[in-house]
Structures are given as structure tokens and as C-alpha cells.
Amino acid sequence: MLIILGGLPGSGKTTVAKALASHLRAAHIRVDSIEQALLRTGEAEKIETAGYAIALAVAADCLRAGATVIADSVNPLAVTRDAWRAVAAEARVGALEVEIVCSDPGEHRRRVETRAADIPGHVQPTWTQVVEREYHSWTSADLVIDTASTQADAAVAEIVARFRD
Structure with missing residues (x-):
């Protein structure tokens, strides 16, 4: 899956x-990590395109090997x-x-402005960059989870329940 x-x-x-990858013992493929690795190697040209392309290829390999994969990226466009x-x-x-x-703009802004990077060298976007980012409506989503009112463990339970269906 x-x-x-x-x-x-x-x-x-x-x-x-x-949390989901830990619960399912699944591969966690994070585009931010891939893009940061590319930056460290000096391969910054077309980084977003390259980051997604690499993530897709790694995910395909993991899936063909029988692993469940959690793909973690903004996915702003169709x-x-x-x-x-x-x-x-x-x-x-x-x-x-x-x-x-995160449906609570104040909480979302607080998270963006106070979080620390967990990838060495990764520069977090500013609140202005987040709200001005191109992000199209996601009409194909099977599930929408609002973290303003849902904790991570409850989100995992909800995804796992849907995953098992």
C-alpha cells in the first residue's frame, strides 16, 4: 500500500x-529530506522536480519489494x-x-513560526511563504485530517482504519 x-x-x-510509519513499520519517504540531500551535494537546480522524481523512484522500489510506503510531501498540485x-x-x-x-490559522501560524528544523541545514518556510504558496484543492483525497482538532495518534488510528478497509 x-x-x-x-x-x-x-x-x-x-x-x-x-507516527504512521512507526506504527505500520513502513518506509517513510520524505521529499524534504531528499531535497536537502540534493542541496548538500550542490545539486540545487530544479530541486523540487528532482526531489519528487527521486522520491517517486524510491517509493516504486520499496513497493515492488513488498513494503508499505508513507509518502510525505506538500503535494501542492494535481x-x-x-x-x-x-x-x-x-x-x-x-x-x-x-x-x-490545520484549520486554525493561529495555530498553523504558531507551528510554522516556532518549529525547529529536524533535517540538518533545512531552512523552514516563513508564514508568508506558506500562505502565499501555490496549493490547489485536493479533490481526490480519500481522507482529510484536521490536526487543529486531531492529535497524531488519533490521526494514525483514522488512517490505519481506512487503510485496513
């Missing part, structure tokens, strides 16, 4: 992804979401799309 998480920075998707679904289809596994949102 490929579990595709997406949402704006600071919405809580990585917190949920880590094209990125379509690409994840195509990976699942090619690997002949199910895909579950989960959008992570």
Missing part, C-alpha cells in the same frame, strides 16, 4: 507520517498527486490519499 500524505508546511503531515497514484498503479498496490490540514 502507498499512503500519500500532503498538506501545507506546518499542517502536521510529517508528525503524522513518522500533477504531483497523479504521479504518486501512478507509482501505486505501476506497482499494482492500493493507494490511500490523505490531506493533512
